[in-house]
Amino acid sequence: MSIASNTPSAFRRTGRRRAAFQEKLVKRIFFLCALVSVLTTLGILGTLLNEAIKFFLDVPVWSFLTGTQWSPLFSPPYQSFGVLPLVAGTLLITTVAAAVALPVGLATAIFLSEYAPERVRKTIKPILEVLAGIPTVVYGFFALTFVTPMLQKVLPELLVFNALSAGLVMGLMIVPMVSSLSEDAMLAVPRSLREAAYALGATRIQVSLRVVVPAALSGIVAAFILALSRAIGETMLVTIAAGATPKLTLNPMESIQTMTAYIVQVSLGEAVHGSLEFRTIFAVGFLLFIMTLVMNVLGYFVVRRWREKY
Amino acid sequence: MAEVAEIAINVKNLNVWYGSFQALKDINLEVEKNQVTALIGPSGCGKSTLLRCFNRMNELIPGARVGGQVMFAGTNLYDASVDPTEIRSRIGMVFQKPNPFPKSIYQNVAFGLKVNGYQGNVDEAVERSLRRAALWEEVKDRLGTSAFKLSGGQQQRLCIARALAVEPEIVLMDEPASALDPIATLAIEDLIRELAPEVTIIIVTHNMQQAARVSDYTAFLMVSEERSGYLVEYGPTSQIFTNPKEERTEAYITGRFS
Numbered sequence: 030m031s032i033a034s035n036t037p038s039a040f041r042r043t044g045r046r047r048a049a050f051q052e053k054l055v056k057r058i059f060f061l062c063a064l065v066s067v068l069t070t071l072g073i074l075g076t077l078l079n080e081a082i083k084f085f086l087d088v089p090v091w092s093f094l095t096g097t098q099w100s101p102l103f104s105p106p107y108q109s110f111g112v113l114p115l116v117a118g119t120l121l122i123t124t125v126a127a128a129v130a131l132p133v134g135l136a137t138a139i140f141l142s143e144y145a146p147e148r149v150r151k152t153i154k155p156i157l158e159v160l161a162g163i164p165t166v167v168y169g170f171f172a173l174t175f176v177t178p179m180l181q182k183v184l185p186e187l188l189v190f191n192a193l194s195a196g197l198v199m200g201l202m203i204v205p206m207v208s209s210l211s212e213d214a215m216l217a218v219p220r221s222l223r224e225a226a227y228a229l230g231a232t233r234i235q236v237s238l239r240v241v242v243p244a245a246l247s248g249i250v251a252a253f254i255l256a257l258s259r260a261i262g263e264t265m266l267v268t269i270a271a272g273a274t275p276k277l278t279l280n281p282m283e284s285i286q287t288m289t290a291y292i293v294q295v296s297l298g299e300a301v302h303g304s305l306e307f308r309t310i311f312a313v314g315f316l317l318f319i320m321t322l323v324m325n326v327l328g329y330f331v332v333r334r335w336r337e338k339y
Numbered sequence: 340m341a342e343v344a345e346i347a348i349n350v351k352n353l354n355v356w357y358g359s360f361q362a363l364k365d366i367n368l369e370v371e372k373n374q375v376t377a378l379i380g381p382s383g384c385g386k387s388t389l390l391r392c393f394n395r396m397n398e399l400i401p402g403a404r405v406g407g408q409v410m411f412a413g414t415n416l417y418d419a420s421v422d423p424t425e426i427r428s429r430i431g432m433v434f435q436k437p438n439p440f441p442k443s444i445y446q447n448v449a450f451g452l453k454v455n456g457y458q459g460n461v462d463e464a465v466e467r468s469l470r471r472a473a474l475w476e477e478v479k480d481r482l483g484t485s486a487f488k489l490s491g492g493q494q495q496r497l498c499i500a501r502a503l504a505v506e507p508e509i510v511l512m513d514e515p516a517s518a519l520d521p522i523a524t525l526a527i528e529d530l531i532r533e534l535a536p537e538v539t540i541i542i543v544t545h546n547m548q549q550a551a552r553v554s555d556y557t558a559f560l561m562v563s564e565e566r567s568g569y570l571v572e573y574g575p576t577s578q579i580f581t582n583p584k585e586e587r588t589e590a591y592i593t594g595r596f597s
């Protein structure tokens with residue numbers, strides 16, 4: 030009896046020891062995975078910073094940030110390192126995209142979470158997910174070969190490469206992101222709040238706009254910010270459809286160049302590695318990094334402030 | 340109660356289904372005006388379902404279906420021409436768990452006024468409603484703070500104030516004190532008694548003493564073998580509790596089953 034009960038318990042004990050060892054191993058592996066991504070980030074930041082600092086030894090930071098002429102690839106008398114035209118191009122596209130994506134995305138989210146019957150929701154959600162999975166190069170050609178010619182029928186003075194059509198298509202591209210993240214936030218609003226509002230005689234649209242959206246606001250703002258930093262960092266679409274003409278303008282009908290499109294242009298061009306011309310992409314990249322970082326930090330604080338209210 | 344009683348709600352042959360499951364079967368009930376009517380019965384017998392028929396809240400549940408009539412102010416609530424949002428502004432509801440909006444105390448009470456296009460002075464209406472809900476003295480200095488800062492009992496009285504602000508003729512309460520401590524529960528019960536002369540109140544409760552304390556009339560529901568709820572007995576609370584006609588009522592009230 031004692032032997033019979035001893036044997037399995039001995040087995041169990043070694044089994045447990047093995048399990049503990051496995052636990053430790055798995056923990057190490059997970060830790061290493063986390064470490065890899067942290068180190069990669071640090072590595073990228075280091076390279077970026079290192080090259081950018083070398084660049085700023087030649088070009089003063091202030092003239093880089095405030096200059097209104099961007100022509101680093103020209104020969105010296107005409108060479109100029111004012112980044113504002115690229116920043117303006119980036120913000121112009123982002124603004125057009127936001128003007129499309131925020132209202133359309135939010136309206137889609139409200140429709141899906143408050144209006145659509147289960148069956149409709151189950152059909153539309155996968156379609157939106159497919160939309161989000163289309164390669165951005167496809168969106169770029171869609172803007173260039175479909176949207177631009179269509180717009181040109183209404184706006185004859187529209188250039189072939191222009192900020193408007195790239196921005197509009199970029200807006201469509203980030204609608205799924207805005208709508209699906211906003212919808213998640215809205216679905217997390219307790220049913221009891223909706224019932225309270227309906228029981229007071231509120232209509233569906235009143236319940237959506239006065240109860241659900243305000244209650245989900247932190248999540249919705251987070252969705253907006255994530256989608257916009259995606260728009261700021263988006264590369265392929267703008268490289269294809271928005272042009273390669275750095276210009277300080279607020280007119281979306283013109284051809285412009287974004288920060289990302291410039292980086293692509295130089296990476297693919299014949300600028301000599303290590304040259305001042307080549308280092309411009311690290312300076313621009315670093316600025317881009319700071320911009321999205323600021324947005325994400327801003328988003329973080331906005332979300333936290335609102336959440337504290339409840 | 341000697342005068343001829345006025346009827347606030349008259350339920351005729353009411354049947355409710357959730358999908359293919361019949362939750363309520365052939366309910367007939369006349370609820371008297373400006374009295375407190377309690378709905379009692381074992382859990383799952385359809386008390387909440389019946390209550391939600393009175394302000395058409397059941398239709399927010401996919402698959403729910405209502406047959407029969409609920410007469411209110413001369414019309415059947417389930418007539419195709421009736422606008423449910425108008426009904427809900429005339430028949431208010433207080434839920435089992437306090438569910439204030441994540442807004443300020445003031446905005447919670449003002450919400451119903453705003454969605455119903457109230458023309459009068461909102462500040463005054465908010466104060467009046469908070470006074471009627473016996474909450475004014477406790478919150479008058481902090482109307483702008485979040486409703487979530489209030490205690491559970493205060494939140495529930497805020498929800499009552501919010502419902503009263505729209506000046507409903509009937510207030511439906513679904514176990515309004517079940518999430519509260521005994522002292523907060525007594526405060527709610529006192530409030531119900533104070534409101535009764537002006538408003539019709541229909542209250543669901545699983546607490547026999549509470550039904551006996553607050554209500555003028557009591558309806559006792561049970562579940563049939565098919566799990567459908569049906570009305571066993573309905574009458575003045577004093578009669579139901581001291582001299583029930585049905586043996587099943589007596590058994591339930593004296594706690595022989597639950």
Ligand SMILES: Nc1ncnc2c1ncn2[C@@H]1O[C@H](COP(=O)(O)OP(=O)(O)O)[C@@H](O)[C@H]1O
Binds near residue numbers: 357381382383389
């Ligand atoms: N949304 C729903 N969908 C399906 N069945 C429901 C739903 N709500 C309630 N029921 C069922 O209807 C019956 C009555 O429920 P309910 O009215 O909540 O009872 P009570 O309030 O008396 O406890 C129960 O059998 C319950 O399971």
Ligand SMILES: [Mg+2]
Binds near residue numbers: 387388513543
């Ligand atoms: Mg219930």
